[in-house]
Amino acid sequence: MSTPLSPPPKKDPQKRTQSPLRPPEARSRAALGLTAAAAEGRFALQVCEDCGTVQYPPRDVCGHCLSTGLEWQDISPAGTLLAETSIRTSINLYFRERTPWRMGSVKLEAGPVVLCHLHGDCARGEAVTLLNRLDASGQGVLLAVPTNRTSNMEDDPQMRALSADPKHRRILITDLRNPNTPALVTSLLEAGASTVFVGEAESWRPHANRDLLSGLDGVSVLPLDVTDTASVQRLAGEIGGKTDILVNNARFLRPGGVLARSDTTFAREEMETNYLGLMRLAQAFGPGMCARTNDGVNSAVAWVNVLSVFALSNAPDFGCFSATNAAAYSLCQSLRGEFRSSGLRVMTVFTGPDDDDWTQPVPPPKVTSKALAKAVVKGLQQGLEDVWCGDVAMEIRERWRRDPKVLERELTQGGEGA
Amino acid sequence: MGKRQSYEGVAITAPVSVPYQRYSIETAHWWIAGALRGSLQAAGLRLADVDGFSVASFTLFPDTAVGLTQHLGLCPRWLDNIPMGGASGVIALRRAARAVQAGDADIVACVAGDTNHIDSFRNLLSSFSRFAQDASYPYGFGGPNANFALLTDRYMHEYGATREDFGRICVAQRANALRNPNAVMKTSLTLEQYLRARPIADPIALFDCVMPCAGSECFLVMSVEEAERRDLPYAVIGGTIERHNAHAEDPVQLRGGWTLDVEELYAMADCTPDDIDLLQTYDDYPVISMMQIEDLGFCEKGDGPDFVRSRDLTISGDFPHNTSGGQLSAGQAGAAGGFIGLVEALRQVLGTAGGTQVADATTAMVSGFGMINYDRGVCTSAAILKAGSTA
Incomplete structure (x- = not known):
């Protein structure tokens, strides 16, 4: 069993905050296949299309038959721990600060032997399961965990380092008025978040969510209007130093493409919230969070942005909204690059249409608030980078991966005549 | 597989070790030039007499052997660069020998x-x-310590070796090093000290690890006629082997490529393990030395622990091993660590090893092991040297 994680003591402002550190980032292009799979929580290895050999470490050709036809496929993560060690001295500063660090070698049932991080509850000779997770450098790494759950297993320091677990962390949700906010708050509290801040714009306007949330233990409703730079900066000044996870669910949504509208008024409002709102938040909260990624149990760990899956390919019924989400997605990619050296993660959550008033004409399936909240929490616990929530999002992902042009044509097909 | 040709007619001479330093502000070029100059002086040769040049180094970048020809003023008609770390000494020798033949x-x-x-x-x-x-350094960045910790862990579990067994190897080498004035380690080491040492990567502790340092090693290869004409004491080559990426299917490395070729090595040299007067193994970690003792035929696989319990591995013992102190006690000077055993073995059969001289040594075995590409050492090599003339 792992020692349960204690709530962190109050921060001593006299003490230096430990500098962000990270494990080695450099990888060959082939090895990034592991990272791509880890970004969505899959355990995948290279498989030869010609001879079927499963191989690791990643290569440019099959090490058995020299075929160049290699595909990353989901593989059974079952294996046996062959040997183990605790590294007590390392010349890499990230690991040096975290010794002893356990690692081991695992023989996979699928064939290869892998070197991997080792959960504290794994013992030599026993069955283990491999997880493929993103580390603080944003690269996919393998962690062996016991095949059968052990108590408090997520509190193992090495497992926690490969997650953005909300437990004992302080979280800001940016938009009280979003219908999914109550479910997000509840799920994050259930996952062990110590505090949930909820941003509320135009607090003079009553809202049912305010009544639902403001009385809850551990929840604090604070003024925040993402379309107002001063408001964002004011809140960052107040809680920026204790925001460990920021969940940006602020959204302005109206139906219609370009010709459904006679001017750019709604488009401006959509950009103000969906794109520039994200930018304002990042400018105000980003630097402080980046400086606190090595700050102990409640270090800053992740930025979460909820996006429409039509950020990938436009749905003309919500054409202008899709465009702002495409812009926001692109900005999230930029933030990934800008946050990378600090180890702060950016998790993009792609959802299909939900049960918002404005999406009422869209046929089901719809994403319930509960499903979204569950996906966000699970994504954080597994340290994911891309989360696909709901059947529509998953389907669009598959079609987009198969052929983006075919998807575009199917989404933009007109009716008979003009 | 055809029978290898013998190395008859090839002489090795002029062994030189430039005393190692823990840290150096000089470059690899400087260290290499020092060793080359030492060998030329020992043999009474001029730079222009060298028409073949072979180099092994990790820190020459951005240069290779090519850059060194101009840097050092060489004009060779045969040039080799050996990026094989701990296996490089024997491999340099066997290639040079064929070039001379x-x-x-x-x-x-x-x-x-x-x-x-x-x-x-x-x-x-x-x-x-x-x-x-x-696939290795992102996992704790323990470097080779972590790789060999896993290997040692598995070896101990598989064959019942204890830390004391590895300690015997290290302690004997330290005793040998105290007779080598150029060894980096200058103080004695007891088994108790070995066992109490700071853990590095369990089960590996401080005295299982080599000390990285700066240094260089050199020897010359020429024909026996050439050596005799110049009146140089020389050794001859009984046989040599090399092998890469052997036993790739073994989940953890418990044996090396020597096992594939060692019988042929003894056959070429027309001798048996009993005829070997001293053994120089590649000792980046003691478990690797134990593996070589097994794989080179001095005992059965898995009997290494018993072997080191029952034998005396010091210079005056019944199984002289790593007589200069090896890398564990004399220091690991990068790629020169692949030469340290060969150069010392050469001094031994020439009878010029000074304080570390094994009495009446005429046949020496030297073995190399190198390059932890992922989870194991990929390159292995070995050679048997015999005393030639004692001019």
């Missing part, structure tokens, strides 16, 4: 050297190999 070169200088600046070990590790970069 074929007449491609008359006098080949084989040299290895590296510098060690503050932080150069970290830089070397960071760019060591693609598999290490992708």
Whole structure:
């Protein structure tokens, strides 16, 4: 069993905050296949299309038959721990600060032997399961965990380092008025978040969510209007130093493409919230969070942005909204690059249409608030980078991966005549 | 597989070790030049007499053997660069020997050297190999310590070896090092000290690890006629082997490529393990020395622990091993670590080993092991040297 994680003591402002550190980032292009799979929580290895050999470490050709036809496929993560060690001295500063660090070698049932991080509850000779997770450098790494759950297993320091677990962390949700906010708050509290801040714009306007949330233990409703730079900066000044996870669910949504509208008024409002709102938040909260990624149990760990899956390919019924989400997605990619050296993660959550008033004409399936909240929490616990929530999002992902042009044509097909 | 041709007619001479330093502000070029100059002086040769040149080094970048020809003023008609770390000494020798036999070169200088600046070990590790970069160093960045910890863990579990068994190897080598004035380690080591040492990567502790340092080693290869004409004491080659990426299917490395070729090695040299007067293994970690003792036929696989319990591995013992102190006690000077055993073995059969001389040594075995590309050492090599003339 792992020692349960204690709530962190109050921060001593006299003490230096430990500098962000990270494990080695450099990888060959082939090895990034592991990272791509880890970004969505899959355990995948290279498989030869010609001879079927499963191989690791990643290569440019099959090490058995020299075929160049290699595909990353989901593989059974079952294996046996062959040997183990605790590294007590390392010349890499990230690991040096975290010794002893356990690692081991695992023989996979699928064939290869892998070197991997080792959960504290794994013992030599026993069955283990491999997880493929993103580390603080944003690269996919393998962690062996016991095949059968052990108590408090997520509190193992090495497992926690490969997650953005909300437990004992302080979280800001940016938009009280979003219908999914109550479910997000509840799920994050259930996952062990110590505090949930909820941003509320135009607090003079009553809202049912305010009544639902403001009385809850551990929840604090604070003024925040993402379309107002001063408001964002004011809140960052107040809680920026204790925001460990920021969940940006602020959204302005109206139906219609370009010709459904006679001017750019709604488009401006959509950009103000969906794109520039994200930018304002990042400018105000980003630097402080980046400086606190090595700050102990409640270090800053992740930025979460909820996006429409039509950020990938436009749905003309919500054409202008899709465009702002495409812009926001692109900005999230930029933030990934800008946050990378600090180890702060950016998790993009792609959802299909939900049960918002404005999406009422869209046929089901719809994403319930509960499903979204569950996906966000699970994504954080597994340290994911891309989360696909709901059947529509998953389907669009598959079609987009198969052929983006075919998807575009199917989404933009007109009716008979003009 | 055809029978290998013998190494008859090839002489090795002029062994030189430039005393190692823990840290050096000089470059690999400087260290390599020092060793080359030493061998030329020992043999009474001029730079222009060298028409074959072989170099092994990790810290020459951006140069290779090519850059060194101009840097050192060489004009060789045969040039080799051996990026094989701990296996490089024997491999340099066997290639140079074939060049001499074929007449491609008359006098080949084989040299290895590296510098060690503050932080150069970290830089070397960071760019060591693609598999290490992708699949080994992100896991705790324990470097070779972590790889060999896993291997040692498995070996102990498989064959019942204890830390005391590995300690016997280290303690004997330290005793040998105290008779080598150039060894980096100058104080004695007891088994108790070994067992109490600071843990590095369990089960490996401080005295299982080599000390990275700066240094260089050199020897010359030429024909026996050439050596005799110049009145140089020389050794001859009984046989040599090399092998790469052997036993790739073994989940953890408990044996090396020597097992595939060792019978042929003894057959070429027309001798048996009993005829070997001293053994120089590649000792980056004691478990690797134990593995070589097994794989080179001195005992059965898995009997290494018993072997070191029952034998005396010091210079005056019944199984002299790593007589100069090896890398564990004399220091690991980068690629020169692949030469240290060979150069010492050469001194032993020439009878010029001074304080570390094994009495009446005429036949020596030297073995190499190198390059932790991912989870194991990929390159192995071995040679049997015999005393030639004692001019």
